[in-house]
Amino acid sequence: MATSVHPTAILEPGALLGDGVEIGPYAFVGSEVRLGEGCVLHHHASVVGKTEAGIANEFFPFASIGQKSQDLKYRGEPTFLSIGSGNRFREFVTVNRATGAGGRTVIGSDNLFLAYAHVAHDCTVGSGCIFSNNATLAGHVRVGDYVTIGGLTAVHQHCRLGEHAMLGGCTKVVQDVPPFCLVDGNPARLRALNLIGLKRRGFSEEVLQGLRCAFRLLFEEGKNLSQGIEAVEASGKSTPEITTLLEFLRSSERGVTR
Incomplete structure (x- = not known):
């Protein structure tokens, strides 16, 4: 050529x-x-x-x-x-x-x-x-693979965006965004798993069920982050995706968007 x-x-x-x-x-x-x-x-x-x-x-x-x-x-x-x-x-x-x-x-x-x-x-x-x-x-800022960032969204210095996360439009991000999750708002709030994005990427229903369980234990039952991590570990749910999620949360230095 x-x-x-x-x-x-x-x-x-x-x-x-x-x-x-x-x-x-x-x-x-x-x-x-x-x-x-x-x-x-x-x-x-x-x-x-x-x-x-x-x-x-x-x-x-x-x-x-x-x-x-x-x-x-x-x-x-x-x-x-x-x-x-x-x-x-x-x-x-x-x-x-x-x-x-x-x-x-x-x-x-x-x-x-x-x-x-x-x-x-x-x-x-x-x-x-x-x-x-x-x-x-x-x-x-560190951005994982297959992250989608909405229009007019701003991410503060030294934040991390976990793989397969989605950030809604006009979102203000000042803490780490967990992998596989959807955040939105000013300041950003954790809304749900990024289920549509994960399905489009071909994740199996078994993997999605495991992430749903982990998300509930981590973020929907009023536990602090350490308690949530312990609850996920105690649940016996273990997939590479859950391991990635827990390692990301443990290593956060700026705190996690919740």
């Missing part, structure tokens, strides 16, 4: 493009950027800084990827952005590099970032996630 660079695009010396990369009109690629095979930059998109992207990523008009951290502590140290494969960054999406020297912001694969979504410095985003319009992560 031939690489294509529009005559009006700016490709700084040193940038490396894989086979089949397409750079559209007025797009900009910085000197330290590495774009894998089949990546596409539409018109006016920019990728800069020490940014590495895998294959078949698509950057839509005015996406700004790899700009320096907006953290006031940042003093120009060399920092990085790593992007997997198959991601789509829609119009005006912004993804920043890390803050501290040698730090890294990491994006997995097959994610969809809708218009104006923002990923701040030092975040880690898994794979298969959907960021709706204006979904916003502050610094150091």
Whole structure:
């Protein structure tokens, strides 16, 4: 596959493009950027800084990827952005590099970032996630696989979003969001299991029944978190998903959305 660079695009010396990369009109690629095979930059998109992207990523008009951290502590140290494969960054999406020297912001694969979504410095985003319009992560947020973030939702720095969680639109998240769960509101409240999302991902009814039981013991019987964890363990219910849920809750440092 031939690489294509529009005559009006700016490709700084040193940038490396894989086979089949397409750079559209007025797009900009910085000197330290590495774009894998089949990546596409539409018109006016920019990728800069020490940014590495895998294959078949698509950057839509005015996406700004790899700009320096907006953290006031940042003093120009060399920092990085790593992007997997198959991601789509829609119009005006912004993804920043890390803050501290040698730090890294990491994006997995097959994610969809809708218009104006923002990923701040030092975040880690898994794979298969959907960021709706204006979904916003502050610094150091960790997002598990297959998380869906509703439009106009903001996540406080250092929070974690567990795998297969869903955040409703206009939600304000200031504590960790448990895996497999749905939260909504300002401030966020735990509403239910993310049953529709889990069914769409092909989880079996046996797994869903186990998660329903764990959710009830953890969050619906008035127990504190330690008591809820003990109740789940005493119930004898044990699946990889329940183990993931309990380990996430035990390791929380910011507290858990309830």
